[in-house]
Amino acid sequence: MDEAVFPRSFLKAYPRAVRAEGCFVYTADGQRYLDASGGAAVVTIGHGVEEVARAMAEQASRLAYVHSSQFHTASAEKLAERILTLAPEGMRQGGRVYFTSGGSEATETALKLARQYWIERGQKKRFRVISRLQSYHGSTLGALSVSGNVRRREPFAPMLSEWGHIPPCYCYRCPYGLRYPECNVECADELGRMLERDGSENVAAFIFEPIVGATLGAVAPPEGYVQRISEICREHGILMIADEVMTGMGRTGKPFAVEHWGTTPDMILVGKGIASGYAPLGAVIVAGHVAEAISSGSGAFLHGFTYGAHPVATAAGNAVLDYIEHENLFARVDVAGSEMRAALEPLKRFSVVGDVRGIGLLWGIEFVLDAKTREAFPADARIASRIQDDALEAGVMTYPIQGCVDGTRGDHILLAPPFTITTAMIQMLAAGLEKAIAELEKTHLAGMGGWSAQV
Ligand SMILES: Cc1ncc(COP(=O)(O)O)c(C=O)c1O
Incomplete structure (x- = not known):
């Protein structure tokens, strides 16, 4: 059945979403994902609001x-x-x-x-x-x-x-x-x-x-x-x-x-x-x-x-x-935004995290070979997608993008959760990212990524 839809990418397998509620999306295979990116920075009030x-x-x-x-x-x-x-x-x-x-x-x-x-x-x-x-x-x-x-x-x-x-x-x-x-x-x-x-x-x-x-x-x-x-x-x-x-x-x-x-x-x-x-x-x-x-x-x-x-x-x-x-949700953005800042800034301790930036509930994390030099990963290492995959495995949806350095090189992810995200969910988001980033850093420092030599 899936063969009939023209996909965004033929190189990727897409899980089938069957339901979404609040800040979570559920798939046909029974998985639950925290929608930390609001799709592509779309979802503000959360999923499944009956009144709408x-x-x-x-x-x-x-x-x-x-x-x-x-x-x-x-x-x-x-x-x-x-x-x-x-x-x-x-x-x-x-x-x-x-x-x-x-x-x-x-x-x-x-x-x-x-x-x-x-x-x-x-x-x-x-x-x-x-x-x-x-x-x-x-x-x-x-x-x-x-x-x-x-x-x-x-x-x-x-x-x-x-x-x-x-x-x-x-x-x-x-x-x-x-x-x-x-x-x-x-x-x-x-x-x-x-x-x-x-x-x-x-x-x-x-x-x-x-x-x-x-x-x-x-x-x-x-x-x-x-x-x-x-x-x-x-x-x-x-x-x-x-x-x-x-x-x-x-x-x-x-x-x-x-x-x-x-x-x-x-x-x-x-x-x-x-x-x-x-x-x-x-x-x-x-x-x-x-x-x-x-x-x-x-x-x-x-x-x-x-x-x-x-x-x-x-x-x-x-x-x-x-x-x-x-629900007074515009006012909630500043509060949740401060919580996001507090939860995400500690990620700067990883040497592969170059920058953590954002305002309100729009955040970006930029990944680099070394935070001190700000040198980017080679584009073909596809680091942003890799972070996306590993974060997804940890139950957290992110929006990966490449090209922030010169249009081709430079990896970052975007986070734009619904305004209804709770403190506990923000902790879950940070924990999922931490897992994905720790994995990247481990591979990188062990020289197992195969990308350092290309720089
Ligand atoms: C700033 C900006 N302008 C325009 C667009 C295009 O919007 P749409 O994808 O709804 O056509 C986007 C989508 O990501 C965007 O971020």
């Missing part, structure tokens, strides 16, 4: 589908209003929410909206969207064009547009070899330099993840970076798009990560946590002046998806927000 399932069933039986070009629905209207209430204050007045079926669609929507915004404003030359290396904005070709994830881009490079990428803000491996705060956030100034060097007359926007999720592993910028980026966008009159598909909807301890630095983007991309995995849902929060350019201009955004603002998906989004409010 009921709200979706109720919506499906009353009104499962209408096309968004023909009708609006109460569930989409209500969710849009609630999301605007959570958005940074400067986006609320006149702001709008454009619903999609996921993060990549949200990125595509923002790229096209940025372009149409400038056409409406009579600046028809503007189309380039500048972004950063070591970033991920989605799998579709437009989203991949602005993504700076080398591995994911490489095979498709001939099909992608190249509009310019600046280096990431990654203090552990500063692209300029500098240190904060003496660096004066040099990496942010690179945006200004690029705009001055290449000219900004054809630039529509800058897109970035305020905290880099998958590609770098929960890398937050230091104080001053996001503010500087925002100033440069304003000075050059280009739109600022914050991709909060992973960091939005409370994951970092605030509804949106940009709020840590008091900045107001022109668009915020939302996905993943917006429906906690109960339905495929994403959104673009659009600031009032951007929406107004369309409404008082041509009157219609030339864009749309068949399943945009889907009634059942937006009903799921509303039910997830109800649960978050009822």
Whole structure:
């Protein structure tokens, strides 16, 4: 039966999940796994919440589908209003929410909206969207064009547009070899330099993840970076798009990560946590002046998806927000985040752990040959996947990624558990990781990995 599904990888055998409840996923062979990664940083309220399932069933039986070009629905209207209430204050007045079926669609929507915004404003030359290396904005070709994830881009490079990428803000491996705060956030100034060097007359926007999720592993910028980026966008009159598909909807301890630095983007991309995995849902929060350019201009955004603002998906989004409010889960992120920090930081005692970093309930652990030199493992050692396998054996799900050093080398795992994770589960998570990391270190120090010689 399994032969019919096109898998993510033909090289791997996938356990069959049959049930999930709270922070655990259960498989057909009777195993139980702690969902320490929330899938791919998706699950916020935990699995199997009956209220959400009921709200979706109720919506499906009353009104499962209408096309968004023909009708609006109460569930989409209500969710849009609630999301605007959570958005940074400067986006609320006149702001709008454009619903999609996921993060990549949200990125595509923002790229096209940025372009149409400038056409409406009579600046028809503007189309380039500048972004950063070591970033991920989605799998579709437009989203991949602005993504700076080398591995994911490489095979498709001939099909992608190249509009310019600046280096990431990654203090552990500063692209300029500098240190904060003496660096004066040099990496942010690179945006200004690029705009001055290449000219900004054809630039529509800058897109970035305020905290880099998958590609770098929960890398937050230091104080001053996001503010500087925002100033440069304003000075050059280009739109600022914050991709909060992973960091939005409370994951970092605030509804949106940009709020840590008091900045107001022109668009915020939302996905993943917006429906906690109960339905495929994403959104673009659009600031009032951007929406107004369309409404008082041509009157219609030339864009749309068949399943945009889907009634059942937006009903799921509303039910997830109800649960978050009822259980006060946004406030829980800071508490559980501090417990995660206390549980994960001791892992730094292993020589193969280079960095443990994170904010709220988004954490990354970077693995290296030697914590002192920060030298990465060779890519073909597939250390992140190995940690994933060993942690899974210990009952803990993680999200492994490679390429944090240069797009190819560098191994890290991402941890993004549901906001409902308990103290005992955090201990279980740390114990599972400790087992996996101890095994890696043992193999490495015994020279049995076979990778030291390749460096
Ligand atoms: C920051 C960011 N943007 C966009 C996306 C793409 O979202 P989706 O996979 O829902 O299309 C992701 C997915 O991992 C992401 O982390």
